[in-house]
Amino acid sequence: MSLELDCSWKQMTCIAVRNLPGPPARVKLLLESATFFYQTEHSLTCNPTWRNLEIPKDVFPVSLKVCSNEECLLETFVDSKKMHFVCESLQCLESFDFPVCFIEFSEEGFFTTEEFSENFTHLARNCSFQIKLLATQEATSRRVNFSKIQNKYKRILEVRKQLAQNFSGIKVLKDQLRNVLQDKKSFFPLKKKTSELQEHVSGLNSASNNKTELVKGSKSLVKEIKGQQEVATQLLNAHKRKYSERAKTAKQDREHLSLKERLTHSRRIKLWHELYGVFKTSNILTGLKEINDSINFYQKDEQVSSSLGYLGLIVQVLADYCRIELRHEFKFQGSRSHVCVGGKNLPLYRVGKNIEADKTTSAVKALFENIQQLPSHYIAVLLP
Secondary structure (H helix, E strand, C coil): CCCEECCCCCCEEEEEEECCCCCCEEEEEEEECCCCEEEEEEEEECCCEEEEEEECHHHCCEEEEEEECCEEEEEEEECCCCEEEEECCHHHCCCCCCCEEEEEECCCCEEECHHHHHHHHHHCCCCHHHHHHHHHHHHHHHHHHHHHHHHHHHHHHHHHHHHHHHHHHHHHHHHHHHHHCCCHHHHHHHHHHHHHHHHHHHHHHHHHHHHHHHHHHHHHHHHHHHHHHHHHHHHHHHHHHHHHHHHHHHHHHHHHHHHHHHHHHHHHHHHHHHHHHHHHHCCHHHHHHHHHHCCCCCCCHHHHHHHHHHHHHHHHHHHHHHCCCCCCEEECCHHHCEEEECCEEEECCCCCCCCCHHHHHHHHHHHHHHHHCCCHHHHHHHCC
């Protein structure tokens, strides 16, 4: 067991280092803390000793380093409040072969740090002064333990006195009860009745507590229901506002769409009248009447071909106005227009008397099929 002592009130006088690793060299001692720095050197040796050091008492704890050629040979942390006593003189130690640091305070003996304490307590077991200090420490600890035990015993005596006083009070109460209840037979029924009353009172108390808890729970439930009602009211109002906004928006959209449809219809009528006026002033309708009266494509070829081309153009424009997709694609080229049927371009004109007559007839039929897709009031004007 190492002997830990407080040396903060003593002056550090000597530092001895033994068994440094490596060959003898010039070593340097460094003492450093947050507010203090000390440096000194020693000649060629493996066991340097620095004496007559003037280290202030208030610089501890410090870091102690022994270096040689920028190489740290030994490093330890020195706290003057936690020093471990080794011996009065280093000659009292048995031989050892590991590096260690000894510190002397006020020339009273050598101390070491905690990391070396256990080994050197064993090596200095023959030091009389250490034995004396250990015995003194054991005696002090025994004295402290004895004082603690004595204090505990005093507290136990005080508790026993208090118990004796309480027991005497209980005895007085017991005597009073005996005087009140002289008849022992009536004591037990009264005791039973008292216990029943106590149980009844405890039941009433528990019921009261339960009632209080129920009241608190009902109040909290009422608050929660009110909060839910407020939230539901807010949600309903928000839904009504949203519904009214949507209804208003839908009404505006319907009105806008109706106005747009009326404008589109009136525009179609206007365009149709303008288109009808343009074609009415020309000789196209006269050619159409001749086609309707007698489908004879061998007379007046150019007039009929032009009328058929412009008729296809009218149908195409009306289908665009009415947004109708025609069954057969029409390609306007004046008197040399075509109708596309089954991927083939059929002519709406004739060259010679018997050349491509069947194709021209099929083209006219396809054109009339396109006319049949238009609304009836347009067909009545185009095919009188």
